[in-house]
Amino acid sequence: MLDTASVGRRPGSMRAVHRVVTAPRRIGLDMIAVDEGADVDMDLRLEAVSEGVLVTGPVSAPVSGECSRCLEPFTDGVEIFLTELFAYPDSTTEATTDEGEVYIVEDDHVDLEPAVVDAVGLALPLQPLCSENCPGLCSECGIRLAIAGSEHSHDILDPRWAGLAAKFGMDPSPGTNRENTEASTGTEFEEK
Template sequence: MSAGSGSASRPRAAARRNPDAFFVLDTRSLGRRPGTMQEFHRTVTTKDRIGLDLIAIPKGSDVELDLRLQAVSEGVLITGTVAASTEGECTRCLEPFTGEVELDLTELFAYPDSATEQTTEDDEVHRLVDDTIDLEPVIIDAIGLELPLQPLCSPDCAGLCAECGVRMAIAGSDHGHEILDPRWAGLAKFATESPGTGGPDAGAADPDH
């Protein structure tokens, strides 16, 4: 681990973030009086891909934040929705597809001097730093839990043909393959090699020729 990458360095790193930009919210206008609320709406363009291996919010996509910030005794409670477009690869037919993800967000960010901040570990609760809230790690975790591990282009995707690999969606209803009993495989091979009544050397075996 490089110097300055531990938990003790996180407040200093967070303090350098740009307030009220990207996924960072400035709460100074909210104040700390319990019960005070603010509506918050923002469209954020992602700097990186957010999601799983087979499905994610692509880099450069718009993420819609529709949130409510509420001051409580221990910090700021964030509630609302996060919505964005997704791109993925179907695990049945392997075709790319697009979709939408929308999740409900409920998260408490503790004040630096609160009992919650003083009695919890760094990874147990999120914290305000210099009156700002960084939603990015919360959204990354929430999106990862919301997206399916095995995404499908449609719930009824028929996948690929097990015999030839063609997509069943375009193969047609009459698509199929004749399955030959392996016990008859030798006879079938003999028949294809001998279009007449005998094998390819049948004429040479005739004593009259």
């Protein structure tokens, strides 16, 4: 809650406010959020306008999440620029908007929590990544490709060819060599 009494109601009057508050609960999405108890840094300007108090300024906080590609936990930060009008009670703005569509100045105080929660939720990615070039997981064995190395591979026969390989008695498993193929099919390959 911020006290707006010192700003007054004369349009154009303003006051700068810097606050560091702790997040009262987890703020964000399923895979990435500002954790409960994290420091939220707000460097705001409160300005009286004809319909209420306009609150603007950067808000930043640390976030922790799980990478949507490799599923590893990571930490980062989020910074939003808050621009929100808090309408005076019985103002035209308050009277002409549906309940819950505009924030209200109550007893010369504004509650920033709902505005920050909404803005952070919109700023965070739906599919967070630990890094922009995260290679993710191997689709065959599930190992993290970032630690697997460039030599990581799997020799897998395309299932569409498995029936043909079986018809000619070829072993569809990896490691089948030319001699085994010649012996099982009874044919000889000509070198060219």
